[in-house]
Amino acid sequence: MKIERLAIIGVGLIGGSIGLAVKKRGLAKFVIGVGRTKAAVQSALALGIIDEGFLEFAPAVRQAELAIFCTPVDVIAKQVLEAAGECASGTLLTDAGSTKARIVSAVEEGLKGPIHFVGGHPLAGSEKSGCEHADPDLFVERCTVLTPTPRTYMTSVERMTSFWEALGARVRLMSPEEHDRAVARTSHLPHVVASTLAAVLPEALRDLAASGFRDTTRIASGEPALWSAILVDNRQSVLGALAPFADRLGEFRRALEAGDRLVLERLLAQAKEVRDALGN
Amino acid sequence: MKIERLAIIGVGLIGGSIGLAVKKRGLAKFVIGVGRTKAAVQSALALGIIDEGFLEFAPAVRQAELAIFCTPVDVIAKQVLEAAGECASGTLLTDAGSTKARIVSAVEEGLKGPIHFVGGHPLAGSEKSGCEHADPDLFVERCTVLTPTPRTYMTSVERMTSFWEALGARVRLMSPEEHDRAVARTSHLPHVVASTLAAVLPEALRDLAASGFRDTTRIASGEPALWSAILVDNRQSVLGALAPFADRLGEFRRALEAGDRLVLERLLAQAKEVRDALGN
Numbered sequence: 412m413k414i415e416r417l418a419i420i421g422v423g424l425i426g427g428s429i430g431l432a433v434k435k436r437g438l439a440k441f442v443i444g445v446g447r448t449k450a451a452v453q454s455a456l457a458l459g460i461i462d463e464g465f466l467e468f469a470p471a472v473r474q475a476e477l478a479i480f481c482t483p484v485d486v487i488a489k490q491v492l493e494a495a496g497e498c499a500s501g502t503l504l505t506d507a508g509s510t511k512a513r514i515v516s517a518v519e520e521g522l523k524g525p526i527h528f529v530g531g532h533p534l535a536g537s538e539k540s541g542c543e544h545a546d547p548d549l550f551v552e553r554c555t556v557l558t559p560t561p562r563t564y565m566t567s568v569e570r571m572t573s574f575w576e577a578l579g580a581r582v583r584l585m586s587p588e589e590h591d592r593a594v595a596r597t598s599h600l601p602h603v604v605a606s607t608l609a610a611v612l613p614e615a616l617r618d619l620a621a622s623g624f625r626d627t628t629r630i631a632s633g634e635p636a637l638w639s640a641i642l643v644d645n646r647q648s649v650l651g652a653l654a655p656f657a658d659r660l661g662e663f664r665r666a667l668e669a670g671d672r673l674v675l676e677r678l679l680a681q682a683k684e685v686r687d688a689l690g691n
Numbered sequence: 692m693k694i695e696r697l698a699i700i701g702v703g704l705i706g707g708s709i710g711l712a713v714k715k716r717g718l719a720k721f722v723i724g725v726g727r728t729k730a731a732v733q734s735a736l737a738l739g740i741i742d743e744g745f746l747e748f749a750p751a752v753r754q755a756e757l758a759i760f761c762t763p764v765d766v767i768a769k770q771v772l773e774a775a776g777e778c779a780s781g782t783l784l785t786d787a788g789s790t791k792a793r794i795v796s797a798v799e800e801g802l803k804g805p806i807h808f809v810g811g812h813p814l815a816g817s818e819k820s821g822c823e824h825a826d827p828d829l830f831v832e833r834c835t836v837l838t839p840t841p842r843t844y845m846t847s848v849e850r851m852t853s854f855w856e857a858l859g860a861r862v863r864l865m866s867p868e869e870h871d872r873a874v875a876r877t878s879h880l881p882h883v884v885a886s887t888l889a890a891v892l893p894e895a896l897r898d899l900a901a902s903g904f905r906d907t908t909r910i911a912s913g914e915p916a917l918w919s920a921i922l923v924d925n926r927q928s929v930l931g932a933l934a935p936f937a938d939r940l941g942e943f944r945r946a947l948e949a950g951d952r953l954v955l956e957r958l959l960a961q962a963k964e965v966r967d968a969l970g971n
Binding site: 536603611614616619626640650664667675678681683691 | 815817834863877881882883890892897910912915916918920922923926930936937943953956959960968
């Protein structure tokens with residue numbers, strides 16, 4: 412797979428990392444970036460993430476073979492549909508948004524003509540934002556989910572599978588709804604929990620927070636505007652994920668109230684088994 | 692400060708790191724270690740953590756100036772009192788246990804004669820255990836809490852402050868009860884929460900767990916036997932810490948149910964401010 416012109420819309424951490432990853436592996440001849448501000452575009456140019464930068468879609472997507480939207484989840488569908496009007500026939504559009512059901516259905520309802528779309532989500536990231544933290548190996552050995560529907564062209568899935576695999580990712584196909592339920596448990600619930608833990612730390616105890624607390628709450632440094640959009644978008648699944656969490660926390664509470672060391676040890680051992688299986 | 696003979700009882704991650712830290716900084720002339728098994732003692736000797744190893748206290752503490760107990764919280768008090776019977780006059784005993792109130796009161800009730808004791812807790816560690824993961828810089832820029840009581844000799848506090856500061860730690864004095872309430876919030880509650888999150892991850896979703904999930908649940912890999920002892924010992928304070936956590940989680944749930952992005956963004960922003968203040 413070799414792309415003549417790749418457009419990346421949104422040159423933050425994810426878009427920037429895609430740009431660096433593509434450059435490192437010689438996957439695209441020319442990379443065009445679209446940023447929200449002049450400063451963002453200039454940073455992306457200076458860091459060698461993109462070859463040319465724009466503040467608007469039209470000139471960026473016009474001749475692109477593939478355009479990836481790495482913008483906040485609450486604007487992706489609108490942007491994809493707007494960009495589609497500017498694209499040449501056969502252009503493939505995709506995204507890197509953390510939620511899929513609403514985005515994919517909005518795009519499919521609005522998309523007309525010979526423009527192809529498949530939803531995507533690289534399960535990689537950081538609590539940091541901005542292309543200055545971009546990493547060409549961010550996707551290596553990480554999973555990228557593609558979310559085809561009955562309306563998706565198989566060639567789009569194949570092209571995007573090749574693309575992400577070329578960046579080192581494992582690709583998994585799920586329906587948009589299945590994806591949203593899954594990431595509610597692996598990403599959105601942990602974000603809510605980490606934020607809750609961080610918020611209830613009294614200021615006077617901050618200097619007692621050691622590496623365990625820091626690890627457990629690290630993702631609470633994520634951008635509130637991005638994450639509130641994600642959580643609202645996927646709120647039904649996040650609420651669904653909260654229920655088993657609250658049940659399990661209740662088991663811990665009852666074992667603490669009873670002072671039952673054996674039950675506590677069993678609860679901890681079950682968790683350790685899961686966590687150890689994930690590796691570092 | 693220069694120690695002639697230092698005894699480390701328990702040559703796991705913490706005891707091992709103390710040994711390496713002391714060696715690296717030339718703080719003790721001779722380091723004696725006590726391990727639970729021959730294999731543990733041999734590892735500690737092979738790694739240069741200790742100069743001489745024993746399986747029993749008596750010969751280890753007999754001529755030590757300072758003995759640090761780095762054993763599980765449910766055995767520390769008993770071991771300190773046993774060892775005290777073997778010590779020379781003026782020996783200083785301390786510990787590195789994660790809970791303090793029960794240990795300190797048990798030791799103070801049982802300790803007689805010219806043996807001095809002050810409780811301690813270096814707020815550093817890892818989800819890993821065993822002296823093979825020991826790190827000579829584990830305590831650098833971390834806080835060590837010492838928990839003197841009205842019965843503690845000021846010279847013991849001064850000596851232990853010098854000791855931990857020589858290993859790079861900041862020292863903070865708290866009462867044993869104040870310490871236990873504090874670490875319930877900074878360490879024990881996060882452990883319960885991380886274990887809960889890890890345990891409720893469905894097996895089919897394990898390959899979707901990216902760096903955020905891994906960070907948030909890392910400490911769930913800690914040793915269940917050690918942690919169940921800690922949680923039982925400090926269960927009143929852990930239950931006390933669970934209450935504000937559950938309240939705050941309830942705020943998140945209500946904002947999700949209402950689909951209220953502004954409230955979610957405010958909750959996330961408050962958490963980000965706390966987490967950002969901690970640094971990496």
